[in-house]
Amino acid sequence: MIDIANNIQTLAEQSSDTYDLINPHTRQKIRAIPECTSEQMEKAIVKGKTAFQKMKALTSEERSSILEKVCEIIAENKEDFAKTITLESGKPIRFALGEVDRTIQTFKFAAIEARKLEGESIRLDAATNGGGRDAYTIYQPIGVVGAITPFNFPLNLVAHKVGPALAVGNSIIVKPAEKTPLSAIKLVEAFKQAGLPDDAYQVITGDGPRLGKVMIDHPDVAKITFTGSPEVGKLIKSQVGLKKITLELGNNSALYVDNSVRDKIKDIAEKAVVGAFSYNGQVCISTQRIYVHEEVKDEFLTHFKQVTDALVYGDPNDPNTDVSGIIDEKSQNRLLDWIKEAVQEGGELVTGGELQENGIQPTILANVPKDTNVSCNEVFGPVVIVNSVRSADEALAEMNDSIYGLNAGVFTYHLPQAFTFAHELEVGQVLINDIPTLRFDHMPYGGLKSSGYGYEGIKYAMREMVHMKFISMNYNF
Template sequence: MKKGLFIDGKEVVSTNTYAVIQPHTEDEIARVADATEQEMQKAIDHAYEAFEEMKALTANERAEILYKAADLLEENKEDFSRVIALEACKPITAARGEIDRSVQTLRFSGEEAKHIAGEYIPLDAAKGGEGRDAYTIHEPIGVVGAITPFNFPLNLVVHKVGPALASGNTIIVKPAEQTPLTSLKLAELFTKAGLPDGAFNVVPGEGPKLGKVMLDDPRVQKISFTGSPQVGKLIKSQAGLKRVTLELGSNSALYVDASVKDSLEQVAEKAVTGAFIYNGQVCISTQRIYVHEDVFEGFKQSFVEKTNKVTFGDPLDDKTMVTSLINRKSQERILSWIDEAIENGATLLTGGERKASGILPTVLTGIQTSDKVSCQEIFGPVVVLQPVENHEEALRMMNESDFGLNAGVFTNNLQQALKIAHGLDVGQVLVNDVPTTRFDHMPYGGVKDSGYGHEGIKYAIKEMTRLKMISLNYRF
């Protein structure tokens, strides 16, 4: 199968192509356009031209397009799920879940398109402001450049496309090199939903060269990036006066308090899912678990038992929860980090073995805070368990991180829950949930090296619009 670029409402054949590989079998599943700088420039040209038509659409017209796209996606759920399972090596059950979330995200976008509203400003509150009514409106900013990751090749794209189109902007998606097929299918789907040509373009290829074109072109008014902190910092340093949203890494922490001792089995079940869903290749994957010393042994035993029941297999098998990683390079990096922790005195409770292009679910304890499996984002099926004396020690250790995206707390003590929630240096705190929890309409953004700005439909729209005030002098 060969796939080109998607520009101005149609597929465009490119001279250069590259192979998209299914990570589990390492078979080639498609050849996709490897876009040039000139082809990215062409996409920007068409997006800029289409902006006039997009911003002229009514809120209802934009909403109807998004609703129609959601319906079409729902109708084609199995087709999209299979593509995600193949190119992202995502277990098919998780891929289906991603489709369901993406449908919901598009519908949230349609709803928010109808609620982009300003406010009334009483100018007569100021001396000399008598006889004036004023109000604010939110206007679309223009062309949005989106650079998206491999791990959620549909929903994280939709989280940029939905708000951009809902607010009347146009968008260019530069998908991850490993997972371009889903974005290309989504663009075709939007054309069928009635989106104006040029409003949604997809340009696959190398991130550094194509991203630079978007950064250098003044017609691209905003860059929305999801990926590594290193690349995110580079983008921010080069963006100038463009708006920037950066969704970066994390090593999400969870605290399990002694007050939930009667629910340890349930908490362990949730924590295992939070740690190993989609191989741990999730920005908010549960990576560090701090457990009150009074219940540590019981939690550890339950957690390891449940981990050993996690099924490793083919991503197209409904029973699979963990499968091959996105590439061999990730496999080697994670194994080296596990070895480093063990050399530094950590205990391997289970896993730590390579299988196919992946790693069996791995649990470590007795780690050093300087071990990479703890202080960096592992982005793999590895979790560390550590006992703590009390919630104060847990809070201190949870905050000992360069990241700050999501954190979770399991406790039946309300006062303790609020103290921890207020004390955590993160963007989102989930009480009695694992940090690997996200609902698509909630605000989502990190602090420290985890990011800059917010996603979540309503909140992303605010960052994709400009505020304008209009004053009416009725005494003139």
């Protein structure tokens, strides 16, 4: 078991205040968390700058070995990490265990890519008077990275920022979501045990807007990487100036089910339930809008409802639990308001739509108007719409009629149709014959429109955390 009491105590000694960390499922206090001051963030940046000098002096093999070692430590403490995720986020334990497995995989990819970041040779003699020179590019770390992470994947989404930053030789400061800081703090201790230089990875807890602004404004922070809402992301982008930036923002993932896959409708419905309701739908690529060809819509909806109604609400520490409490009461009330609005505007409530202790019953709405909140905004809860379409062309138009563009899924056996969707969907990732709630931790991952700016995915995130330098050697001089 990894003890984080000393880490929290260190932060608390420099803080003048605390806030209560609340268990989302029980709504009971877990513990007091330091409300770090702006001065603490500034001191962390100074420490991070010093740590950067140590990090960039390490060889790629040394950085890779540290990342490999942290994988071993996390694996040895898998249940401890999972219980921490469940405690602070309310995520059912079997999904929390899965998040720990993904975190190990994320750091393994970072360890591999740390040894592979290579430039290229350039033929300068392809240009007039360019002969007599050897030229190449190299990648160099940029310095201190400032990361702001969300509540829904309190360990793996931290890893997606920390892993690439350390792999290339940067230092990093994480400002975790106020609602889920414990996993990020526990990770600090794991890296200490793995031999990471002091202060190369730090966690500062407290108010996001205030502490984030310190990182944005500080001249020694070279990059900001943020996962959260489009509104905050746009504000950050307007303030960062010439810093590097990556924004992983919201989405309302769309899925099309074609009539050509009628023999797989039951299987697709089961996959869609996972996509719509895993971790109570509090996933940025949660399946939110499903468009089904009219010829198979009724059959799909029958299976979809049946599997949804069988989901088990309960204690997130119970391995049989599928859904649990929503992250907070504010989100719970918003979801109820959006469901009510959809029904008032003509949508059909197929199932769910009611409070379930501190959660929301998994909710299916059908034939929902496109201008309602559950259709055009990000639900971030256990609510999904199922609308009928007459053709694939209509589905494509409906799927693209969104301010978001992260992931989209298509089930079809029609190859030309699959290629059309692949090329014409206005999203960063298209999943053919998969639900849109799919992410492998090494794949490129970035959104269009209001869904983001820049790319994550270990190799791709690393390229956004380095400078490329061009070097030419004139051997005829």
